[in-house]
Structures are given as C-alpha cells and as structure tokens.
Amino acid sequence: MSRRHDLELFLKGVDLFRNVSAKDRQWLASYAREKSFTKGETIFLEGRPSDSVWLVKEGRVHLLHYLSEGRAQTTCVMTPGESFCCLPTLDRGDYPATAVAATRASVLQIPTRIFHELMGKSPAMLQDTLCVFGSRLRQVEAKGCMVHDPVERRVAQALLTLQKKFGQTIPLTRQEVADLVGTTVETVIRTISRFQKEGWIRSTRGKIQLLKPDALIQLFS
Amino acid sequence: MSRRHDLELFLKGVDLFRNVSAKDRQWLASYAREKSFTKGETIFLEGRPSDSVWLVKEGRVHLLHYLSEGRAQTTCVMTPGESFCCLPTLDRGDYPATAVAATRASVLQIPTRIFHELMGKSPAMLQDTLCVFGSRLRQVEAKGCMVHDPVERRVAQALLTLQKKFGQTIPLTRQEVADLVGTTVETVIRTISRFQKEGWIRSTRGKIQLLKPDALIQLFS
DNA sequence: TCGGATCTATGATCCAGGTCATACCCTCCA
DNA sequence: TGGAGGGTATGACCTGGATCATAGATCCGA
Numbered sequence: 355m356s357r358r359h360d361l362e363l364f365l366k367g368v369d370l371f372r373n374v375s376a377k378d379r380q381w382l383a384s385y386a387r388e389k390s391f392t393k394g395e396t397i398f399l400e401g402r403p404s405d406s407v408w409l410v411k412e413g414r415v416h417l418l419h420y421l422s423e424g425r426a427q428t429t430c431v432m433t434p435g436e437s438f439c440c441l442p443t444l445d446r447g448d449y450p451a452t453a454v455a456a457t458r459a460s461v462l463q464i465p466t467r468i469f470h471e472l473m474g475k476s477p478a479m480l481q482d483t484l485c486v487f488g489s490r491l492r493q494v495e496a497k498g499c500m501v502h503d504p505v506e507r508r509v510a511q512a513l514l515t516l517q518k519k520f521g522q523t524i525p526l527t528r529q530e531v532a533d534l535v536g537t538t539v540e541t542v543i544r545t546i547s548r549f550q551k552e553g554w555i556r557s558t559r560g561k562i563q564l565l566k567p568d569a570l571i572q573l574f575s
Numbered sequence: 576m577s578r579r580h581d582l583e584l585f586l587k588g589v590d591l592f593r594n595v596s597a598k599d600r601q602w603l604a605s606y607a608r609e610k611s612f613t614k615g616e617t618i619f620l621e622g623r624p625s626d627s628v629w630l631v632k633e634g635r636v637h638l639l640h641y642l643s644e645g646r647a648q649t650t651c652v653m654t655p656g657e658s659f660c661c662l663p664t665l666d667r668g669d670y671p672a673t674a675v676a677a678t679r680a681s682v683l684q685i686p687t688r689i690f691h692e693l694m695g696k697s698p699a700m701l702q703d704t705l706c707v708f709g710s711r712l713r714q715v716e717a718k719g720c721m722v723h724d725p726v727e728r729r730v731a732q733a734l735l736t737l738q739k740k741f742g743q744t745i746p747l748t749r750q751e752v753a754d755l756v757g758t759t760v761e762t763v764i765r766t767i768s769r770f771q772k773e774g775w776i777r778s779t780r781g782k783i784q785l786l787k788p789d790a791l792i793q794l795f796s
Numbered sequence: 797t798c799g800g801a802t803c804t805a806t807g808a809t810c811c812a813g814g815t816c817a818t819a820c821c822c823t824c825c826a
Numbered sequence: 827t828g829g830a831g832g833g834t835a836t837g838a839c840c841t842g843g844a845t846c847a848t849a850g851a852t853c854c855g856a
Contacts, residue, residue: 419720427720445709450716488666491712495671498715499640499648501722502757505843527803536723541843543804559803559852726813748833762813764834780822780833797856804851814841821834826827 361386361462364411370437370486373478382472387463391455400452404442406463410434413459414525417451418533428533429494431456431526433519440483441490443469456530501536508535509545510570513555517564524562531562582607582683585632591658591707594699603693608684612676621673625663627684631655634680635746638672639754649754650715652677652747654740661708664690677751722757729756730766731791734776738785745783752783 362383365371371379388411391397397408400419408415410432417430417438429451432438441450443466455461473480500508512535516524526534532542546562549555554569555562564570583604586592592600609632612618618629621640631653638651638659650672653659662671664687676682694701721729733756737745747755753763767783770776775790776783785791 419716421720421723427723429716429719441709441712444705446706447709447713450713484665485667487708487712488662488668491662491708491715492668492671494712494715494719495640495650498650498719498722499642501719502642502648529803538844539804540806540845544806544843547805557804750833759814760834761815761836765813765836768835778834800853800855802851802853805849806847808845808847810843810845811841812844814839816839817837819835821832823832824830826829 358383361388364462368409368435368437370409370440370482371479373476373482374472375476378472378475382464382468385465385468388460389463390460391458393455393457395455397453397455397461398439398449400449402449404439404447404449405466407437407440407443407466407469408453409437409462409464411460411462414456415459415461416454416456416530416533418454419451426533427536428530429497430490431516431519431534437486440469440487442466444483444487505535505537505541506545506548507573508537509542510549510573511535513562513564514567514570517567522564524564525560526562527560579604582609585683589630589656589658591630591703592700594697594703595693596697599693599696603685603689606686606689609681610684611681612679614676614678616676618674618676618682619660619670621670623670625660625668625670626687628658628661628664628687628690629674630658630683630685632681632683635677636680636682637675637677637751637754639675640672647754648757649751650718651711652737652740652755658707661690661704662711663687665704665708726756726758726762727766727769728794729758730763731770731794732756734783734785735788735791738788743785745785746781747783748781 362379365374365379365383365386371382374382386409389397391413397415398404412434415432415438416428417432418426418428420426430438438453439449439451442448473483500511503511509531512531513524516526528542528546529539531546532539535542546555546557549570550557552569554566555564557563583600586595586600586604586607592603595603607630610618612634618636619625633655636653636659637649638653639647639649641647651659659674660670660672663669694704721732724732730752733752734745737747749763749767750760752767753760756763767776767778770791771778773790775787776785778784
C-alpha cells in the first residue's frame with residue numbers, strides 16, 4: 355500500500371471531491387502535500403495571506419480567534435475529511451481565523467491554483483464548494499443568534515453539535531468546550547456537573563458521553 | 576426618463592453588476608421586479624424557500640433573526656446598492672434571515688434563474704459574487720468575535736461600522752442600535768449619553784452624529 | 797517512580813448589564 | 827388641537843456568570 359495510493363483513497367472519501375473524476379483526483383493527489391502537527395501546534399495564523407486549501411486527514415483541528423490576554427474563541431472543530439479555510443481561495447483574501455492542531459494531526463495542503471483549476475473544469479465541484487461554504491456561513495450565523503442565550507443552553511447546543519461529529523462520546527476537555535461556547539472553564543464544569551447529576555451525560559477526564567441527548571434538546575422548548 | 580431607463584441606470588451603479596456588459600444589464604433589467612414597502616413591513620421570512628436575489632434601491636433594509644418573545648437580533652443594515660440574501664442563490668437553501676424594511680423602501684427582486692445565467696456567462700461576475708459573499712462571511716465572523724466585549728465597545732464598533740455606510744450622521748434609533756449590538760435600549764441610551772457627555776457624539780431623536788470617531792477607535796487600544 | 801503539568805472540582809465574592817418603573821418630549825394625525 | 831404612540835431619559839434593584847482562591851485527581855515525561 356503506497357503512500358500515494360493511500361492519499362488517493364483518502365481524497366475519494368472527501369465530500370468536497372466526490373464529484374471529481376478518478377483521473378482528476380489522481381492529478382490532485384500529486385499536488386497535495388501532507389503535513390504533521392503535534393498537539394497544540396499552530397497550522398496557520400489569522401490575517402496571513404493564504405495560498406492553500408486545507409484538509410484534515412487525521413486528528414482534530416480547531417479554527418479560532420485569539421482574544422485579549424490568552425483567551426481564545428473557537429469557531430469550528432474539524433475532523434478527518436473536512437476542509438477548512440477555503441474562503442480565502444474564493445475571495446483571494448487572508449486567513450479569517452487561526453488553525454491549531456487540537457491533537458496530533460495530519461493535514462493535507464492543496465495549492466489554491468490547483469483547486470481553482472479543478473473548479474474551473476467541473477461545475478459540479480464548484481457547486482459543492484459553494485455548498486460547503488454556504489453551510490459554513492449558515493452555521494456561523496446560527497451561532498451568532500445564540501450568543502445571548504444563557505450558558506446552559508449554549509453548552510447543551512455545543513454538545514449536540516459535537517455529537518454529530520463524534521457520536522455519543524465527545525473527546526473534548528471542559529476548557530475546549532468553554533472556548534467553543536465562549537465562557538470560562540469553571541462555568542462549563544459547573545454546567546456539565548449539573549447535567550451529570552441529572553443523569554443526562556457521563557464524563558471522565560477529557561471525555562463527555564451523552565446518555566440522554568433528548569433531555570438536552572428539551573432545554574430549547 | 577422612463578421607468579426602465581431609470582432601472583438600468585441604477586443597476587449600472589450596483590457593485591455586483593459592475594462587470595456585466597451593457598447588453599446583459601439591459602436583459603437583467605427586463606427581469607427585475609421593483610417592490611415598495613412601508614416602514615416595518617416584512618420583505619421575507621427566515622426559513623422560507625428562496626427564488627430571488629434582492630437589491631435595495633431606496634431606503635433601508637434590516638436583516639434579522641427573531642429571538643424569544645419579541646426580541647430581535649439585527650445582523651445587517653443594508654442601504655441602496657447593496658444586495659442581500661444571495662446565499663440561497665448559491666447553495667439553493669432557504670432564507671437564512673428575515674428581511675424587514677426599516678424605513679419606507681423600494682427593493683428589486685431578481686429571479687435566481689436569471690442571476691445564475693448571468694454568473695454562468697461571466698466568470699468575472701461569479702468572482703464578484705463570491706467576493707460579496709466572502710466579505711459577508713468575514714463580517715459575520717468578526718462580529719462573532721466581539722460578542723463577549725463589554726457593551727460600550729460593541730456600541731462604539733457598531734457606530735463606526737454604520738459611519739462607513741451613512742457618513743457622519745447615522746439615522747438609527749437607539750432601539751435599532753440595541754438590536755444591532757445585542758443589548759437593550761436602556762443600555763444603549765446610557766452608553767450614548769456617556770459618549771455625548773464626553774463630547775464624542777451629538778444626538779437627536781432618531782439620529783446619531785459622530786463628532787470624534789477617533790475617540791471611539793481609541794476604546795479598542 | 798517521582799514531580800510537574802494538566803484537568804476537574806467547589807466555594808466566595810463581585811459587578812456589568814438586564815429588568816422594572818416612571819416620566820418627559822416630540823411627532824403625527826384624527 | 828389634543829391625545830396616543832414612539833423615542834429618550836434616569837433611578838432602583840437583581841442576577842448570571844466572571845473572577846479569584848484552593849485543592850484533589852490523573853497523566854506524562856525524565
């Protein structure tokens with residue numbers, strides 16, 4: 355099993371490229387560069403000029419904005435198969451957020467030029483890109499609407515969203531959840547403890563297990 | 576001066592269509608439908624299927640999300656020449672927000688189909704659309720980052736942003752500013768009063784005049 | 797296997813800003 | 827021309843959640 359073959363196989367499973375022909379995918383693979391990062395390493399910084407599209411191959415990558423004094427606001431948690439920061443590829447602007455490897459991770463870097471050529475060739479892929487892009491915008495707007503909800507709801511919402519990515523067991527620390535919902539560790543710890551007392555979730559160090567998602571959904575009615 | 580000619584002239588000044596040929600613009604004009612709304616009227620509702628792109632021709636249009644019990648979160652203030660809700664046109668989804676006329680307003684409705692044909696014909700226009708779209712995403716993300724700032728800063732930021740649209744004198748009520756920054760009228764009134772006492776702004780009923788924008792900018796350093 | 801770092805937990809305190817109540821003023825229009 | 831509704835203003839009060847402090851538990855590297 356060659357490295358190259360492995361790469362093509364991975365690309366085949368990526369949503370963004372499902373409408374790309376086998377031949378083009380092969381061509382694409384020849385330009386993709388694989389990079390590895392250790393936990394906590396920065397992949398790129400907000401505001402820097404962009405010349406690549408990125409894909410998560412293994413591990414977990416967070417997009418975030420640094421706020422004042424060490425605080426961070428995480429805007430997106432990316433898992434294998436997801437692309438990130440294609441925005442600059444479309445509007446030729448800078449990176450809109452910082453990307454950090456939240457675990458040991460390997461990512462693929464694809465030159466903007468290659469991506470553009472691919473979109474030019476295939477209207478279907480252009481459409482797919484726009485949809486990924488659109489769902490990102492919708493997601494960000496939806497999040498913007500809940501910022502004034504009480505913390506309990508925001509935590510519940512975050513857990514439900516993460517459930518879609520990770521299944522029943524969510525591998526995030528309370529600090530990471532806090533950065534994601536825009537609050538402090540202490541508050542997340544208290545909230546999670548309450549959920550646990552209710553029997554809705556079970557949690558161990560670095561893991562949160564949803565036992566009764568429906569109870570969390572109930573918080574919104 | 577015919578109604579039709581007036582329309583074409585207006586379209587010529589719209590950023591989105593600056594790369595469209597005179598002929599195509601004429602064709603576009605023949606499909607655009609003008610609609611008038613009185614202050615407070617709803618143009619379309621969040622969640623409804625979309626089949627049009629919209630342009631503000633006269634007046635002021637707000638995009639917003641209704642929250643619980645009468646509260647509203649305004650996400651965008653649109654002035655003449657701006658397009659809104661092209662997102663569903665790209666990803667074929669529903670309206671991501673509600674649009675209401677904040678003043679008596681006239682808007683242009685352009686069928687999605689026509690817009691698509693135009694993009695298909697002109698790569699330059701496709702690129703322009705993506706840029707408009709991208710700047711919207713960037714704007715929403717930027718806003719998402721400041722939600723945890725103190726209200727004073729958010730009001731200042733909102734005023735500075737509005738200044739870019741309206742110039743020195745901003746024609747919004749305190750209630751409208753409150754909906755925009757995600758707080759209450761009372762808090763905006765107190766904040767604005769403070770700014771006024773400092774001599775940074777001057778305000779009358781329904782108007783806010785920025786006297787020293789630099790002082791507001793200073794709040795961020 | 798030890799020691800530091802990271803994660804989780806819990807109590808005490810504080811305050812920005814939401815909520816409620818009241819009042820005045822301006823504008824519109826019946 | 828007067829009355830109703832909307833915009834502005836201000837005080838009193840209350841609370842969700844941030845902040846600070848402390849400590850046990852678990853993990854990991856040397």
